[in-house]
Amino acid sequence: MARHEDLKGQVAIVTGASSGVGWQSALRLAEAGVKLCVTARRRSALEQLRAEVLQRGGECRVCEGDVTVQEDVERVVRECVAHYGRVDVLVNAAAVQSYGHFDQLPWEHITRVFDVACFGYFRFARAVLPHFRKQGYGHLLNIQSMLSAGSAPLLSAYAAAKHATLGWARSLELELAGTGIQVSNVLVPSVSTPMFDHAPTMLGKKPVPVPPTYDVDLVARAVVRLARRPGRTSVPAFLQGRLMLWLNAVAPSVGKALLGRYGERMQTTGTPLHRPEGNLFAPVAEGVGPRGSVPPTPVWLRFTATLGIAALAGGVL
Ligand SMILES: NC(=O)c1ccc[n+]([C@@H]2O[C@H](COP(=O)([O-])OP(=O)(O)OC[C@H]3O[C@@H](n4cnc5c(N)ncnc54)[C@H](OP(=O)(O)O)[C@@H]3O)[C@@H](O)[C@H]2O)c1
8 A cells, every 4th residue: 555654745636625524624635735626616715715725835726616517527627637737636525415304305405415425526536537547646535424334314315325435435446456546435423514504404403413523623634644545444533433333333223223213303403494405506605614503522522422332332232
């Protein structure tokens, strides 16, 4: 597995960079010396990110575009290669979700979630792969989710799209073995990004992430570690990460019982909200920058929950 401990001078395209994980990962990569090409639909947000990167002494090119539009995707990659001469890393982060019971979700929401969160990853990968093959190296770094390996009520289409991208990434990894092109994944826990401030909901109530919620920087730091040592799957959180994967493997009935009984309640608040489309089909003003309105769960609470789940697991085994 090739290492790139010194990232200085590498070139990365970061999708979904106008908010959340994409924004924070771009900032962290820039701090590590990576030259950026950032993309999303909201140009003004990308310009704000660019200003922050420049302030920190980094290099950043803004190329707005929609990941569901093939010409946009090809243009972003073309502009990046024309400007920097190459592309070393693709960070696939752009995604949307839609809250609702499966049979209440409009069909267009289901297909759109796949078009952005799954086919958007495929489109960008297909656009950079010819360059990677020509160079004899390259890194496809995919922002996945704990839902790529798990499940949750109210997010069936999103979970399905995330499962699909993980299956795709793992197959691609095998296909690319020996080419010098590497594939990495980050299984992201609930993070306090603006995703919950602009996601559509059929429920009429404000959605929130399944607790505990982590700070987005946990993921951004994992992205930088993967950029240095590609070809791995990173699980940056302990409780909503390594412990949960282990628990699901040894006692799947625990997670099923908890999420089956409390999953819907955990993901909704009592705050009424009419947002049937959110940022699904067109960008919205809400939710610029790395962090959203739901704060991360305090560390001591996470610690208590860890002990609780460990005790529960002990009781079940
Ligand atoms: N937040 C969490 O709890 C969580 C948990 C697990 C995994 N993740 C994963 O983390 C990644 C980033 O999510 P996030 O939490 O950072 O959400 P976010 O803040 O909503 O960011 C999503 C990004 O995708 C962009 N986007 C949406 N539709 C697009 C389209 N059609 N074309 C181009 N860009 C589009 C958005 O920008 P524009 O609107 O400007 O286009 C935005 O920059 C996703 O892959 C998500 O699945 C997040």
